[in-house]
Amino acid sequence: ETGVTQSPTHLIKTRGQQVTLRCSSQSGHNTVSWYQQALGQGPQFIFQYYREEENGRGNFPPRFSGLQFPNYSSELNVNALELDDSALYLCASSRGDSEAFFGQGTRLTVV
C-alpha cells in the first residue's frame, strides 16, 4: 500500500507565473484535501475534492483551483503567483470521514 506522494518537492517560481502541484492519494482513498502552511503557522484548508467534485473550499481566492482525476489523484493550480503564496503545500487523502493522511508537501518559493 503506497502512501500519499506529492511532486515536485521543491519549486521556485517568479511572481505572476502559474504553478501546478500534483498529489497521488493513498490506495483506497477517494477524498483529497489541499492545505497551505506558511512559515510558523499551522496548515490552512484550501479545498477538498471528493469523487472528482469540489467538496468545500476555504478562504482562498479563485486563482487557487484544483482538479481530481478518476484515479483520485489531484492537482492544485495557482495563477498569478504572489510573494505571499510562498509556503509548504500539503495534500491529504482520506476515505470518507476517516483520518487524513498527509504527503510530504511541496515547498513553493515565489521570487
Next chain:
Amino acid sequence: DQQVKQNSPSLSVQEGRISILNCDYTNSMFDYFLWYKKYPAEGPTFLISISSIKDKNEDGRFTVFLNKSAKHLSLHIVPSQPGDSAVYFCAASAGNGNKLVFGAGTILRVKS
C-alpha cells in the same frame, strides 16, 4: 479569527517525564479533534483522535483528553522519548468530512 489555538509555541521536557500539550477551540460546531506530529521535511503524521462524544482516548503512550465545556483538549505523552521531539498540531473538524482547522503548532523538545 483563530478557531483553534495552541498558546504554547514550545515545550521542553526531560526524557521519561510526561509531556502535556494543550489546545483551545472556539467553534462549538467542532465534533472531532485530532493530533498530528510533524518532523522537518515531512508531512504531518496522524497520532490520535477523539470524538466529541468521548472525554478521553488512549493509544499506547498517547492520551487525548477533551473538556467540551471549557472547549479545551490536551495531549499527554507518557513517558516522553527523544524521538517524540517534533512539532505537534491540534486540528478540529465540524462533521464536514475532514476539512480540518489547525492550530499553529507546539514545538516539543525531549531532552535525554
